Amino acid sequence: MSENAGGCCRCCCSFIFTLGLTSLFMWLSLRTSNPKCSIEGFYLPALDKSSNNRNNTTLQFQLKLENTNKDKGVYYDDVNVTVYDFPNRSHIIGTSVIGRFYQGHKKTAHKNGTAPTDQKVVSRAVFANGSAVFRVDLVTAVRFKIIAWKTKRHKIAVGADVEVNVNGTKVNKKNIKLSSSGSNNVSYYCCCVGILLYFFVLIFA
Structure with a gap:
């Protein structure tokens, strides 16, 4: 027993x-x-004191999007980028949309974008020494591909402050990480x- x-x-x-x-x-x-998002490049010709093309008000930027998942692909919806003045985001300087795309596992995507800017708002954001700080926000939604199955959409909302020098480029030579203030x-x-x-x-x- x-x-x-x-x-x-x-x-x-x-x-x-x-x-x-x-x-x-x-x-x-x-x-x-979630994918890791960062800003690789940021250039505002209108703030470049060394350039003869300061009438160009188009913002140019480069994003780096990393899928760190070992065996899961990522389907991105449209990636919406909005640039504000600093620090209260009271005025929009420019917006840009990067079209939806698929990213394989352990892959990195480099996306270039442009945004027409409001030069009056840009001018008000410039400090006396010619530098400026802008807020860059990125919003999108992603679905993860697990074998042949796709998950539901997960919203991603991240951002960072970008300091720009008198040449119109970001001061930080390293990539600027876009992070979330919430828990997504x-x-x-x-x-x-x-x-x-x-x-x-x-x-x-």
Whole structure:
């Protein structure tokens, strides 16, 4: 009798352990990470004191979008870029839209964009020394491709402050990371659900 009970107990423990590992594996397989977004280049010819083409009011910028997921592609909706004066975003300087596209796993996309600007707003944003600071916001929605399945859309809203020198280019030579002030990290929620599911199985199975 005791041998049967011991065997049943070992079987139950083995089942619970296997189910827990399966749940953990599913979480690791399905969790996603939002693309990393940054500004590679930023140039306003109208602020370039060394240029003879200061009547050109078109903003030129370059974005870097990284899909860090090892086995998941990313479908981007239109990528909307808005540039404001600093710091209160009370006036829009210019807007640009980069068309939707697909990005494979572990791939990096470099996207160039232009935006006609309001020169009066730009002029008011310039400091006495000729430099300026602008706010750049990026908004889009992405779907993740997991094998042949697409997830629902996840909104991405990120931004950063960009300091521009007297030549109309960004001061920081390194890429400027666009980050979110809110909690839109999909993987964070997946992590919580996965851990809770794992402990639920261990306790109640």
